[in-house]
Amino acid sequence: MSTRARTLDRSSRTTARWSRRAVGVIVFAALFEALGRAGLVDGGFLPPASEVLLRAGELVLDPAFRTHAATSLLAWAIGLAVAALIAVPLGLLLGSVPVIDSATRAIVEFLRPIPSVALIPLVALVIGTGLQLRVTLVIYASLWPILYNTMYGLRGVDPVAKESLRSYGFRGPSVLWWVSLPSAAPFIMTGFRLATGVALILTVSTEIVAGRGQGIGVFIFFAGIAVPARMADILAGVVWVGLFGVVVNSLLVAAERRLFTWQHARLGSPAGAPLAAGAGR
Template sequence: MSAQTLSRLRPASAATRRRRRVAGALAFAALIELVSRTGLADREFLPPATEILGRAAALVSDPAFRAHALTSLLAWAIGLGLAALLAVPLGLLLGSVPIVDAATRSVVEFLRPIPSVALIPLVSLLIGTGLQVRVTLVVYASLWPILYNTMYGLRGVDPMAKESLRSYGFGPASVLLRVSLPSSAPFITTGFRLAAGVALILTVSTEIVAGRGEGIGVFIFFAGIAVPARMTDILAAVFWVGLFGVLVNALLVAAERRAFRWHHARLGASE
């Protein structure tokens, strides 16, 4: 195999990947600008990227928008944290006790595919409106990625490591805490990262459907029902939601790689 071929197969450096991502984002913005400026799309429905970004910058200094953003971030953070506190112990229980897993599997498989947005009317009737509705739905939607990744991580634990610990007289709880939990921690972290994106989607979606109170979704809802619709405001708010999601994902990926270098090194060696 030639050196040129090997260089193509070698993974790109972090700096190269960042440059490619920035180039892709700029190309996408340029495409929106071109489509809007040339009339391929009605500017009333797709404003130029420069107008969207300008409005997004202006929203930062708007106290009302900042209040909406802080409300959404609060619901996102509380819901995601509660989901992790519930899903990790439950995943450890289901993943380490086969009898419990078998007894609850049908219920879990029934609940998991139900769209969280479809539960908004029911949850609103049961617990009212406001922050509690958003948090409840975020918890419900975010629980599944963490739960299933926890269970998947437990299934991949080296059985020899567990048997070695048992041979020294350690009980099931000690084996779980000393071997199973550390080995499955990278998968739990991945589940949390996936759940962070799901939580953000559910937070904004719930606010849009509810259409009341505060939150970025409420801001988008009222901009959409205005006559005429304020598409620049809508897309500027969507820009901030997307940017926040990108930043959170990047931070979690960096933390995951730093905390679990041994896991990524093992994956690289297996490939």
């Protein structure tokens, strides 16, 4: 097959994939709209999709909501970046030094299952309830998918490649840098992609449970306790959270497809499909 034919085939598959997704969204919105318009559900609890989308559009023009959104995204970005800076080196260390992995395994397995939301009271008492609370919990929750995918990726490194480099006189750190890290990079990227969703969930959840000041979660919380509850505002806020998650995931999938096509081809998996399982929080 010629290069042009392969390009056209790939383009047609991409178009078909996005078309199916668009149809799914339209059908879901139509069902949402029908439930509200038919009176099957109280409009005060579940407004029609058209009202929710209209309100979501109005929120973009609201400076107060934009401030809420910017605050949430700041906490999300800082927490995710710090988690990656901690998890990748730690994963490389644990995945390449069995002695350290064995010594710390019990501690890691004890901490990993603890729900991040359960730590809100403790963290709030220690460091307060501002931006630092959200960032801390995002770091904790996002750490695990990146850490475990990094360790998982190191286990799949071709031992022949490592031995070949050692035969030329390279030792531990050099082998790790030139062979292990590039081989594990697709799995690290998958862990990071999983962590972006986890970080977004924790940011908004923490704001709803214990947020003060600004944040989309705070906006949703106060819309919920209003009398009567502003359901259109609540659902519009949820729409923007979901859209942000979709956009970020799509960008990361595109980056994976461009950077690690060779890895997906070797494993026979579709570009953008997760290469390893991550831990949800």
